[in-house]
Amino acid sequence: MELKKNYYGSLCTEMYEILHEKAPQDELEFYLSYAEKEMSILEPLCGSGRFLIPFLEKGYQIKGVDNSREMLEKLKQKAPDSMVEQNDIEKYQTQESFDYIFISSGSVSLFTDMESCKSILSKMKTLLKKGGKFVFAVDTTANRCPDTDEYKESISVRTKENYELVLKTKSYFDETSHTQFGPGLYELYCGTELLQEERMDFQTHLYELGEMESILKEIGFTTVLVYSSFEKEIAEDNCSEMFLYECSF
Structure with a gap:
């Protein structure tokens, strides 16, 4: 993906x-x-x-x-x-x-x-x-997040179709470049069925x-x-x- x-x-x-x-x-x-x-x-x-x-x-x-x-x-x-x-x-x-x-x-x-x-x-x-x-x-730098190795659920919301939209994230801060890496995995569910997923490589200085x-x-x-x-x-x-x-x- x-x-x-x-x-x-x-x-x-x-x-x-x-x-x-x-x-x-x-x-x-x-x-x-x-x-x-x-x-x-x-x-x-x-x-x-x-x-x-x-x-x-x-x-x-x-x-x-x-x-x-x-x-x-x-x-x-x-x-x-x-x-x-x-x-x-x-x-x-x-x-x-x-x-x-x-x-x-x-x-x-x-x-x-x-x-x-x-x-x-x-x-x-x-x-x-x-x-x-x-x-x-x-x-x-006051926004620095703790480093995490595995994706963890951070947010879950309901769409207007009443599907569950979940965001799972992990984070890593590079001291040299002052870059906060926060890759995200978005998953859309109908009950337990995964309908769609999307990854985002989120980075901030x-x-x-x-x-x-x-x-x-x-x-x-x-x-x-x-x-x-x-x-x-x-x-x-x-x-x-x-x-x-x-x-x-």
Whole structure:
């Protein structure tokens, strides 16, 4: 069975929609705080639209990009007129530049190859108007999971068809690369009958304070603020489970 890296397939998307259909209000308000009605806004890695759709409903001009066909199909079911494109963010091309770009939910941590990560962040800068804001979050080393050798059931949910959807995971942290490996096995059951299974090779880079800042400065962002909460408290140590970056040039 193919093991796709950081790709949301059909079962993964189904579970995500059940567990995370709507954005957490504090996180949504954080990203909304940078938006103004006349702005052109881009959300790379928009997924099934839990942030993009509230922006649309509030009248903002927002476009989205995501590599998962399954996720974008969910988004289109909820917002048929949304301006979204299925594409790898590294390959995304547009003549448009944006006043505001945001990547939510720590998704930048999915770019575990650091050269690729620099390339993607650099692309965000090229897509941003001078004086615009690029805002995003990453996971930190405070999110490190205990190492486990065998798959263990971590989540079980019921689908709308009343099937049982189970996620089994294991984890391993590589100290050298700061990569958290979390392969997942999704299984869909009708009673005891296995209907479908799907594997995902989930990997994230866990950051320490100062690590991302040096990358952003190297790329050419001249102002970088680092927060430890959605209330915009300045990050001072590695105890926070996320760092939020507000970047401009």
